[in-house]
Amino acid sequence: MKAAVYYFTGTGNSLAVARDIAKSLEGELISIPSVIQQELVRTDAEVIGVVFPVYIWGMPLIVERFIKKLANLQDKYVFAITTYGGMPGATINFLAKVIESCGGRLAAGYAVHMPGNYTPMYGAIAPEKQERLFARWRSRVEEIADAVKNRRQGIRENSSFLVNLFFSHLVYRAGAPHIPKLDKDFYVDEKCNGCGACARICPVKNVEISGGRPVWLGACEQCLACLQWCPKESIQYGKATARRRRYHHPDVTLDDIIKHAGD
Ligand SMILES: Cc1cc2nc3c(=O)[nH]c(=O)nc-3n(C[C@H](O)[C@H](O)[C@H](O)COP(=O)(O)O)c2cc1C
Ligand code: SF4
Ligand code: SF4
Known part of the structure; x- marks a missing residue:
């Protein structure tokens, strides 16, 4: 088989x-x-x-x-x-x-x-x-x-x-038809250092780095990889995420997610 x-x-x-x-x-x-x-x-x-x-x-x-x-x-x-x-x-x-x-x-x-x-x-x-x-x-x-x-x-x-x-x-x-545009509520706080990881892990290339900061392009899947994997926990969504604990599966690495995105 x-x-x-x-x-x-x-x-x-x-x-x-x-x-x-x-x-x-x-x-x-x-x-x-x-x-x-x-x-x-x-x-x-x-x-x-x-x-x-x-x-x-x-x-x-x-x-x-x-x-x-x-x-x-x-x-x-x-x-x-x-x-x-x-x-x-x-x-x-x-x-x-x-x-x-x-x-x-x-x-x-x-x-x-x-x-x-x-x-x-x-x-x-x-x-x-x-x-x-x-x-x-x-x-x-x-x-x-x-x-x-x-x-x-x-x-x-x-x-x-x-x-x-x-x-x-x-x-x-x-x-569902509105999902691609839900990225309008993402933003970064002052902790962002412009490392570019968020752009590399986005599975649909919906994040670009411009002027050292991520920009979302309106074709999002809402997978939250960018928010969850940012090494500085700098990406926020709406008002409440700054104080919430991030999540990713403990046996999965940033490299695995970069590979998943086909980078
Ligand atoms: C945009 C979004 C919507 C979700 N909606 C649901 C939902 O309707 N019901 C549910 O049980 N979990 C929901 N979840 C949780 C995920 O399905 C769950 O954590 C999943 O295991 C994440 O898989 P991943 O780690 O492979 O991305 C949602 C997660 C996201 C990011
Ligand atoms: S991954 Fe985080 S720190 Fe790196 S560029 Fe993106 S938002 Fe900034
Ligand atoms: S990583 Fe996921 S949530 Fe972030 S912009 Fe790309 S598709 Fe949207």
Whole structure:
């Protein structure tokens, strides 16, 4: 069995999950930003995995664009894992619909609880709580890898009907078209030293350094990589982030994220 595991991440949760599952399947690990510029994304793997975070009870816009570029979806066994901080909503159902619209079928979609990273609303949870979530994931890796090896079908890990209806079908659908412009609320404080890391890690090249400071270009995915990985914690979003603890997965490094961005 040949497997290709594609992933998108901002703070490393989805990379850590993708890395573990690719290892268990002895598959190839490929970052979505590194292939998104191709007209068609081709692989000779029979199994395709897609791993990505939940955004606003739905999927990152780049994941939808990526699925639409995948060649020969109808011939593949496709599984997905979405990582989330509180409630995944109908993200897996949304993904299944996009795959169907491209002639494929999502065989199994899993949702994995990880530490939340949405600093505009909350700071990082305590390290002991993070560790409990990582331990729970470690206990699931082999179960999911076995399900993939056995080509299990029909798994859909979504939230309840009412959560999906309100948060995913109403809030996500109304909010998603505005995501690219949400970067208007980013700014830097006096701690910025112009190192340029934020520009290098942006997965969609939405940050430029101008006059020694970052400038956001209005085509954002809201992954928060720039805010979370700035070595000076200089990037803020709105009014409350200055006093909140940053988050990234402890086993993921800045170099991993630079590689993810295809820099
Ligand atoms: C813009 C944005 C929106 C988010 N929306 C949700 C959400 O609706 N539900 C949820 O459970 N977590 C939400 N989160 C938290 C992430 O899904 C979660 O922390 C995820 O594991 C981050 O993955 P990453 O480290 O691979 O970027 C959101 C995070 C961001 C940045
Ligand atoms: S990563 Fe931080 S310190 Fe470096 S240029 Fe960007 S905002 Fe400034
Ligand atoms: S500008 Fe920041 S939040 Fe937006 S896509 Fe780039 S790294 Fe992610």
